[in-house]
Amino acid sequence: MSKGVVLITGASAGLGEEMARQFAALGYDLALCARRTDRLTALQKELAGTRVSVRALDVTDDQAVFTVFREFAEEFGRIDRVIVNAGLGKGAPLGTGRWDANRSTAMVNFVGALAQTEAALEIFRAQQRGHLVLISSMSALRGMRRAMTTYAATKAGVAAIAEGVRSERIRGVDVSVIFPGYIRSEMNEHVTQKTRFMVDTPAGVRAMVAAIEKRKAKAYVPAWPWVPIGVAMRTLPLSVVRKLT
Numbered sequence: 001m002s003k004g005v006v007l008i009t010g011a012s013a014g015l016g017e018e019m020a021r022q023f024a025a026l027g028y029d030l031a032l033c034a035r036r037t038d039r040l041t042a043l044q045k046e047l048a049g050t051r052v053s054v055r056a057l058d059v060t061d062d063q064a065v066f067t068v069f070r071e072f073a074e075e076f077g078r079i080d081r082v083i084v085n086a087g088l089g090k091g092a093p094l095g096t097g098r099w100d101a102n103r104s105t106a107m108v109n110f111v112g113a114l115a116q117t118e119a120a121l122e123i124f125r126a127q128q129r130g131h132l133v134l135i136s137s138m139s140a141l142r143g144m145r146r147a148m149t150t151y152a153a154t155k156a157g158v159a160a161i162a163e164g165v166r167s168e169r170i171r172g173v174d175v176s177v178i179f180p181g182y183i184r185s186e187m188n189e190h191v192t193q194k195t196r197f198m199v200d201t202p203a204g205v206r207a208m209v210a211a212i213e214k215r216k217a218k219a220y221v222p223a224w225p226w227v228p229i230g231v232a233m234r235t236l237p238l239s240v241v242r243k244l245t
C-alpha cells in the first residue's frame, strides 16, 4: 500500500531525481515535474512498480505551476508532501553586465518557489493536511560574494518563506526547510575547487530524505560537517565567513 503522494519539482536531475528514487523505495507514489520530460519519462520507467505521474513544468510560468499542481492533486486524489526543489545555480557578480543570469536565478529560485508554495498551500488548506518542504542552501545563512550573491539571497528568501508559513501554524500543515551543503549534482558538476566537503548524490540525498521523513522544521545536511559549519557561519564576522565560502 502507498505511504502517500510526494510531489517533487526539479525531478529531472540531481537531488530531485535521487529524492524520487529514495521516496519510491520507501513506498510513496510520485508526482514529478521539470522542463525535461524525456528525463522524467526515463525515471518513470526506471521506477516501474511505483505509481509515478510526470508533467512538464517551468516554475517561472506562474499559471502553469498552479495548473500542474491542481492536475496532480486531482489525478491522485490528494498530495501528502510537496518538495519545492527546482533551482538554478547561475549568477554573476552584481554590476558586471550579467543581469540576465542573476534575474533568471531570482525568478526560478525565489519567485518560482513562492508560486510553488502558494499552489501547494491551496491544496493543503483544502485537505487540512500536508507537508511543505522547501530546499534552501547553506549559502542562505550569510551574504555571499561574487557569483553567489544572488543565489544566496534567493535561498535566504526561501528559508524565510518556510519560517513564515511555519509560524502561521496552518491546521494540519507541517513545514520543513532543508539546507544542503555540497552534494554532487548537475548544478555543481563543473565545480572542481572547494569540493572538500562534497558528498555523492545518493549519500547527500539520504540525509535530506531522513530529515524530511522526520518532518524536521530545519535541517543542515549532511549533518557532518554542515551543522558545525552552520554555527560558524552564523556567528563569525563576515571577514572570516568570506574565507570559508
Ligand SMILES: NC(=O)c1ccc[n+]([C@@H]2O[C@H](COP(=O)([O-])OP(=O)(O)OC[C@H]3O[C@@H](n4cnc5c(N)ncnc54)[C@H](OP(=O)(O)O)[C@@H]3O)[C@@H](O)[C@H]2O)c1
Pocket (backbone or CB within 6 Å): 009, 010, 011, 012, 013, 014, 015, 016, 033, 034, 035, 036, 037, 057, 058, 059, 060, 084, 085, 086, 087, 088, 108, 135, 136, 137, 138, 179, 180, 181, 182, 183, 184, 185, 186, 187, 188
Ligand atoms: N547540489 C547541491 O550541492 C545543492 C546545495 C544547496 C542547495 N541545492 C538546491 O537543491 C535543489 C536541487 O539542485 P540540484 O543540485 O539537484 O541541481 P540540478 O542537478 O541542476 O537540478 C536542478 C533541477 O531543477 C530543475 N529546474 C531548473 N530550472 C527550472 C525551471 N525553470 N522550471 C522547472 N524546473 C527547473 C531542473 O530541471 P529541468 O532543467 O529539466 O527543468 C533540474 O531537475 C536546488 O534548489 C538547489 O539550489 C543544491
